[in-house]
Amino acid sequence: MAAIPPPVAAIRVAVRRALTELSADGPVLVACSGGADSLALAAAVAFVAPRAGHAAGLVTVDHGLQTGSAERAETVARWAEQVGLTPVEVVRVEVAGRRGGPEAAAREARYQALVEVAGRHRAAALLTGHTRDDQAETVLLALARGAGPRGLAGMPPRRDLAGVPLVRPLLEISRGQTRAACAALGLTPWEDPHNLDPAYARSRVRAEVLPVLVATLGPGVLDNLARTARLVAADNAVLDELADEALLAARHPDGGLAVKTLADLAAAVRGRVLRAWVHELGAPPAALSHRHLAALDLLVTDWRGQGAAYLPGGLRVVRRAGRLLPAPDEAPGAVDEAPGAVPAEGPDPAVPGL
Numbered sequence: 001m002a003a004i005p006p007p008v009a010a011i012r013v014a015v016r017r018a019l020t021e022l023s024a025d026g027p028v029l030v031a032c033s034g035g036a037d038s039l040a041l042a043a044a045v046a047f048v049a050p051r052a053g054h055a056a057g058l059v060t061v062d063h064g065l066q067t068g069s070a071e072r073a074e075t076v077a078r079w080a081e082q083v084g085l086t087p088v089e090v091v092r093v094e095v096a097g098r099r100g101g102p103e104a105a106a107r108e109a110r111y112q113a114l115v116e117v118a119g120r121h122r123a124a125a126l127l128t129g130h131t132r133d134d135q136a137e138t139v140l141l142a143l144a145r146g147a148g149p150r151g152l153a154g155m156p157p158r159r160d161l162a163g164v165p166l167v168r169p170l171l172e173i174s175r176g177q178t179r180a181a182c183a184a185l186g187l188t189p190w191e192d193p194h195n196l197d198p199a200y201a202r203s204r205v206r207a208e209v210l211p212v213l214v215a216t217l218g219p220g221v222l223d224n225l226a227r228t229a230r231l232v233a234a235d236n237a238v239l240d241e242l243a244d245e246a247l248l249a250a251r252h253p254d255g256g257l258a259v260k261t262l263a264d265l266a267a268a269v270r271g272r273v274l275r276a277w278v279h280e281l282g283a284p285p286a287a288l289s290h291r292h293l294a295a296l297d298l299l300v301t302d303w304r305g306q307g308a309a310y311l312p313g314g315l316r317v318v319r320r321a322g323r324l325l326p327a328p329d330e331a332p333g334a335v336d337e338a339p340g341a342v343p344a345e346g347p348d349p350a351v352p353g354l
């Protein structure tokens, strides 16, 4: 029997490990673009899943953004049927008319479609082909925009996506390995032109920044960036747990948070408590910046009788009677008095742009 090429074996091992960690029954569905990463993943799933007692299918999304996209989707689907994956679905999505830039709109449309298909088939998991290289890019981009530990933790290997477990079995597999696996299996991956488009920061990181880092710092740099994500994620998990407990302890029956309890917390925990609380209040997570959270934090740590902290989604938070409270309307004069307090009028001037 011919030896299994090492990249093919490595990807199968990663897939087998991911499948054994699944708790639910139901098929696993590979989200496959036809690119090298998700094609290598789908090939490994087609081999491993039946041997591990799992049904396995494939979904490919046609964003309709490039000529030939429908043919690309059909080609992926026909191949998937040939290798025994079932169910196989091609989903055409409408990207135009959505919020955000084209990349974000395509991602939103794609994930909605994938969740719909996974829900309909009661899938045990949706598998994506994100690799170690994608993870390294994510960490670098997060570092560059000052995203903090939440961003530096990169993509988790498992997370809930609107009720569907999203699993990324290839986070420790390199892009070189997925390409080599495709070549060894005689598969021709689709090359996404967006991946080479310098209009996208991620494409520039992929094409220009990472090669320079590898050339100057050595080939271990990609593994090291991905390891950074794992280390930070582990620390985040502990801090998030502490923050869950602290949020409970700080809650007041009127929906506010006790300032005294917040003030006693370590800054890293308090930041998480405030973030979680304003999410609950309905602040859209994507629009919540460190400046919003800093303004909120000042109500606790640098109380001078200032006015409300203004948050995205039209929310305001004031400090009143020893608590942080959401304040739908301006209520001058009703805030805590502080020695030498400035009047409560509008946003904190120390936080520009709010």
Ligand SMILES: Nc1ncnc2c1ncn2[C@@H]1O[C@H](COP(=O)(O)OP(=O)(O)OP(=O)(O)O)[C@@H](O)[C@H]1O
Residues within 6 Å of the ligand: 030, 031, 032, 033, 034, 035, 036, 037, 038, 039, 059, 060, 061, 062, 063, 110, 127, 128, 129, 130, 131, 134, 192, 195
């Ligand atoms: N059109 C699509 N249909 C289904 N799944 C997709 C599609 N595009 C992306 N995905 C899923 O999302 C993952 C990440 O996609 P992205 O385009 O960000 O990365 P990539 O490194 O180019 O991946 P790939 O080589 O698989 O295209 C893919 O590996 C795949 O699982």
